[in-house]
Amino acid sequence: xxxxxxxxxxxxxxxxxxxxxxxxxxxxxxxxxxxxxxxxxxxxxxxxxxxxxxxxxxxxxxxxxxxxxxxxxxxxxxxxxxxxxxxxxxxxxxxxxxxxxxxxxxxxxxxxxxxxxxxxxxxxxxxxxxxxxxxxxxxxxxxxxxxxxxxxxxxxxxxxxxxxxxxxxxxxxxxxxxxxxxxxxxxxxxxxxxxxxxxxxxxxxxxxxxxxxxxxxxxxxxxxxxxxxxxxxxxxxxxxxxxxxxxxxxxxxxxxxxxxxxxxxxxxxxxxxxxxxxxxxxxxxxxxxxxxxxxxxxxxxxxxxxxxxxxxxxxxxxxxxxxxxxxxxxxxxxxxxxxxxxxxxxxxxxxxxxxxxxxxxxxxxxxxxxxxxxxxxxxx
Amino acid sequence: xxxxxxxxxxxxxxxxxxxxxxxxxxxxxxxxxxxxxxxxxxxxxxxxxxxxxxxxxxxxxxxxxxxxxxxxxxxxxxxx
Numbered sequence: 436x437x438x439x440x441x442x443x444x445x446x447x448x449x450x451x452x453x454x455x456x457x458x459x460x461x462x463x464x465x466x467x468x469x470x471x472x473x474x475x476x477x478x479x480x481x482x483x484x485x486x487x488x489x490x491x492x493x494x495x496x497x498x499x500x501x502x503x504x505x506x507x508x509x510x511x512x513x514x515x516x517x518x519x520x521x522x523x524x525x526x527x528x529x530x531x532x533x534x535x536x537x538x539x540x541x542x543x544x545x546x547x548x549x550x551x552x553x554x555x556x557x558x559x560x561x562x563x564x565x566x567x568x569x570x571x572x573x574x575x576x577x578x579x580x581x582x583x584x585x586x587x588x589x590x591x592x593x594x595x596x597x598x599x600x601x602x603x604x605x606x607x608x609x610x611x612x613x614x615x616x617x618x619x620x621x622x623x624x625x626x627x628x629x630x631x632x633x634x635x636x637x638x639x640x641x642x643x644x645x646x647x648x649x650x651x652x653x654x655x656x657x658x659x660x661x662x663x664x665x666x667x668x669x670x671x672x673x674x675x676x677x678x679x680x681x682x683x684x685x686x687x688x689x690x691x692x693x694x695x696x697x698x699x700x701x702x703x704x705x706x707x708x709x710x711x712x713x714x715x716x717x718x719x720x721x722x723x724x725x726x727x728x729x730x731x732x733x734x735x736x737x738x739x740x741x742x743x744x745x746x747x748x749x750x751x752x753x754x755x756x757x758x759x760x761x762x763x764x765x766x767x768x769x770x771x772x773x774x775x776x777x778x779x780x781x782x783x784x785x786x787x788x789x790x791x792x793x794x795x796x797x798x799x800x801x802x803x804x805x806x807x808x809x810x811x812x813x814x815x
Numbered sequence: 816x817x818x819x820x821x822x823x824x825x826x827x828x829x830x831x832x833x834x835x836x837x838x839x840x841x842x843x844x845x846x847x848x849x850x851x852x853x854x855x856x857x858x859x860x861x862x863x864x865x866x867x868x869x870x871x872x873x874x875x876x877x878x879x880x881x882x883x884x885x886x887x888x889x890x891x892x893x894x895x
Contacts, residue, residue: 659878660878661877
């Protein structure tokens with residue numbers, strides 16, 4: 436690729452946190468890189484999300500990607516600007532009753548087996564760790580090295596790193612079509628590049644219709660500042676099951692302490708294209724949160740909003756080349772984990788692009804799993 | 816309610832009446848309500864519950880609206 440005589444070695448579509456991370460990785464690999472952004476850099480799902488840097492174990496592949504990505508974030512922490520508001524607050528996975536505490540113990544064994552620091556808290560230790568929780572909870576799993584950050588600033592910083600290394604941005608450019616090694620922009624322009632990464636979130640489905648992305652809407656609400664009210668990111672242990680139960684809409688308990696002392700309250704999931712805040716979903720979400728933190732009702736809410744996670748049917752992102760167009764790469768479908776996994780996605784993608792050794796197994800993330808076989812060749 | 820009673824500003828007893836708003840009381844006492852995120856001093860501005868500048872801790876409410884809250888006997892007001 437370095438010998439290419441084209442204008443750019445790499446074009447990245449979308450300057451959310453995933454696209455910005457890919458552009459940064461591209462320039463670090465010495466590629467002449469352009470990023471094409473249709474709207475505001477970091478203004479889509481990146482700006483709507485919580486910014487929880489978290490190890491998730493919904494599947495073996497998800498665990499590998501989130502753990503690898505968290506490690507990459509931890510290496511970047513000393514370089515991040517203060518405005519990125521990184522805080523190593525840790526995650527508390529709350530077990531409501533004894534049966535859930537048994538699940539927490541299993542999760543602890545699984546994470547510890549991967550070298551993740553974590554510990555079980557009993558009911559009393561939990562009350563000491565997080566006094567705002569209601570009494571009577573069975574305990575929790577604490578993962579101390581998880582953290583939180585402010586995603587739009589982190590994305591902007593990643594992009595600045597790319598820019599400092601020579602990357603350029605084409606902003607306000609709506610991509611209408613992609614070809615092998617060329618991007619068509621509304622207005623008739625063409626951008627040529629040796630490789631293309633599609634990191635356009637939910638909108639990526641318009642460019643790569645074979646990947647079955649669906650926007651999964653979420654609500655969040657942020658309060659005024661109450662420093663000291665909450666110390667950890669606090670999530671109900673049943674979060675994954677509730678979040679991906681496949682019902683029409685689900686709410687689960689997920690609270691985050693912001694560096695300002697504000698409390699960010701989540702979360703909800705439903706398949707929808709409607710951007711509006713829905714009072715019934717929001718009130719169910721708040722009631723769920725208040726059932727864990729009774730004093731939440733005394734806090735003043737400032738603003739509620741929604742965002743769209745780009746969801747795939749198997750809850751794993753697509754990170755790799757398209758089987759029918761090997762110079763086009765997908766970095767799509769990160770659902771609710773795009774902030775955490777942006778860095779790992781970029782490294783995994785660049786390794787595949789450059790034929791380097793993949794830092795984690797790339798197989799489970801191949802876009803090819805969603806492409807219907809069109810050739811009879813290979814059938815015995 | 817008695818015509819005058821005692822409230823506490825940062826622990827100091829002050830006389831107030833039932834028709835005195837917390838914001839008015841703090842103005843009378845020449846005190847500021849809080850500091851902004853950037854550290855600037857803040858006190859009542861609009862006086863009608865719109866601008867949020869007069870927020871101050873009133874009993875357990877960390878963001879009480881001073882201009883919309885009337886004094887009550889033994890109320891504890893904490894500024895800055």
